[in-house]
Amino acid sequence: MEYFINISYIVASALFIFGIKMLGSADTARRGNLTSSIGMLIAVIVTLLNRDVNDGNSLSFGLIAVGLLIGSGIGMFAAKKVQMTGMPELVALFNGFGGLASLLVGWAEFAKEGNFNNSEYPIFTAAAVVFAVLVGGITFTGSLIAYLKLSGKMGGAATVFPGQKLLNAVVFITLLGFGVVFVVTGASWALYIVIALSLLLGVLGVIPIGGGDMPVVISFLNSFSGIAASAAGFVILNNVLIVAGCLVGASGIILTIIMCKAMNRTLVNVLFGSFGSSSSTSQEVDGEMKALSVEDAFYVLEAAQSVIFVPGYGMAVAQAQHAVKELAEILEDNGCEVRHAIHPVAGRMPGHMNVLLAEADVPYEQLCEMDDVNAIMETVDVAIVIGANDVVNPAAVEDESSPIYGMPIINVHQAKSVFALKRGQGAGFSGLVNTLFFRENTRMIYGDAKETITGLVSQFKD
Known part of the structure; x- marks a missing residue:
């Protein structure tokens, strides 16, 4: 039986790896998700068949069934009811609950054993419990703060x-100290202090991070949830949990680094730079925003030979992706070349805009990387910015005093004309004023993005 279980775990781990690999392409992403799900199904079934997970006793399948029903109900509700605008908050919550699960596994293992003297490696097991609790607690409360900010x-x-920063350092050092006390003595009170301090550190670690950095925070906490799961795997000696946690942790860290590079910032700067505080976002811009009607925008688009759509969170709020696809098809039929430029940190979670456009069946070949569109931006007749802010803010390349100076952006300000679709004149989620909106080649089209795009579609059809 043990041989069969280990072989099954190897198969499940291989399916995880192949599934993650397939997620790298829009054409194979759904198949990759299904492949990884099959791997997890195999791992769960084999684990339930393994009597050793309950010290040789039969498992209480009734309680397991209740848990599955509750979890499945929550998952189905989230899948059916949560809109794409609420997906970043949902991802943050799921990350948090993953961390909480790891914390509870560590605590439950200690509560069941009382001490680890009978373990083959008592010090290692106790250290694994502390690590699972520490990372899981930080992930849980940190993700809750991210959820509150995003929502x-x-x-x-x-x-x-x-x-x-001094307070955070003191809390962390104190946490490590009580962790050592627990590993050496096995005192339950030390573990409970570790739990409390890890939960506190999660709050203290995320509150100084501004909303504009939340996409990075989400991917970082996702990595933490994987690391916590891996630590829980060491606690209960489950190989497939260790592998799955390591895969999530490693992929999350890689994605975090990619996003930091996209903002020309280090992870340390994101976590400890306090970007988005009131002192860093106050600025004044000379000039005024110039409004344009939908009718006038239609005449410009009718004559355009090249158009680039630049989606942002505003497109998600308005649920305008289907209207954008329809307008793009009309422009193509009119002889116009259409592209969609996606910045790596556009939206409020990694891949937010890619998911929206994929949902609308926008052709994958029309999706362009930032560097590719920047090379041709000066030849573009019209760039249509739909609810994007920092990722198209020229201050990142022109204003050395700007908090985002040095961040790579989509250079829509170099296009011949720019249409900025925006509900009002307020600043973006990060609180920074976008100097793009005040440039001579930019016209503001105020209102709901979906209604604006639908209005342009109607103009072409009339």
């Missing part, structure tokens, strides 16, 4: 106060 239930600006 608007908490201000998106960075929350900073004097001595904050």
Whole structure:
């Protein structure tokens, strides 16, 4: 039986790896998701058949069934009811619950054993419990703060106060100290202090990070949830959990680094730079925004030979992706070359805009990387910015005093004409004023993005 279980775990791990590989392409992403799901199904079934997971006793399948029903119900509700605008918050919550699960596994293993003296490696097992609790607790409360910021239930600006970094350092060192006490003595009170401090550190670690950096925070916490799961695997000696956690942790870290490079910032700067605090976002821009009607925009687009759509979170809010696809098809039929430029950190979670456009069946070959469109931007007749802010802000390349100076952007300001679709004149989620909106070649089209795009479609059809 043990041989069969180990072989099954190897098969499940291989399916995880192949599934993640297929997620790298839009053509194979759904198949990759299914492949990884099959791997997880194999791992779960084999684990339930393994009597050793319950010290040789039969498992309580009734309780397991109840848990599956509750979890499946929550998952189905989330899949059916949560809109794409709420997906970043949902991902943050799922990351948090993954961390909480790892924390509970570590605590439950200690509660069941009382001590690890009977373990073959008592010090290692105790250290694994501390690590699972530490990372899981930070992931849980940190993800809750990210959820509150993304959902608007908490201000998106960075929350900073004097001595904050020193306080965080003291809490972390104290946490490690009590962790050592638990490993050496096995005292339950030390573990409970570790749990409390890890939960506190998650809050203190995320509140000084501004809303504009939330996509990076989400991918980083996703990595943490994987690391916590791997630590839980060491606690209960489950090989497939260790492998799955390592895969999630490694892929999350890689994605985090990619996104940091896309912003020309280091991970340390994102986590400790307090970007988005009130002191870093105040600025004034000379000039005024110039409005344009849908009718006038139609005449410009009718004569355009090259158009680039640049989606942002505003497109998700308006659910305008299907209307964007329809307008793009009309422009193509009119002899216009159409592209969609996606910045790596556009939206409020990694891949947010890619998912939206894929949902609308926008041809994959029309999706362009930032560097590719920047090379031809000066030849583009019209760039249509739909609810994007920082990722098209010229201050990143022109204003050395700007908090985002040095961040690679989509250079829509170099296009011959720019249409900026925006609900109002307010700043973006990060709180920075976008100097693009004040340039001579930019015209603002105010209102709901879906209604604006639909209006342009109607103009072409009339």
